[in-house]
Amino acid sequence: MSDQYEAVFARYDTDGDGQLTVDEVTAAIAGMFPAAEVDDLSGIVKALFTEYDTDHDGLLSVTEFVPLAENLPELGSED
Numbered sequence: 001m002s003d004q005y006e007a008v009f010a011r012y013d014t015d016g017d018g019q020l021t022v023d024e025v026t027a028a029i030a031g032m033f034p035a036a037e038v039d040d041l042s043g044i045v046k047a048l049f050t051e052y053d054t055d056h057d058g059l060l061s062v063t064e065f066v067p068l069a070e071n072l073p074e075l076g077s078e079d
Contacts, residue, residue, distance in 0.1 A: 018061070
């Protein structure tokens with residue numbers, strides 16, 4: 001697993017529990033778009049969790065996050 005993705009995961013894991021919640025992923029995605037362009041991210045976030053939450057616990061672990069970051073380079077960047 002890439003150290004870069006682990007660092008990005010840690011930045012988004014704001015409570016430091018080793019899991020990304022829907023709120024944490026929503027905040028991460030919101031940071032990628034100007035607020036005026038996206039009013040409601042819930043559909044996007046739901047689709048991401050449907051695809052990447054492979055154990056269906058409603059959270060993304062770092063191992064579930066890596067494929068997401070690989071497929072969505074804007075999320076995986078550390079800029």
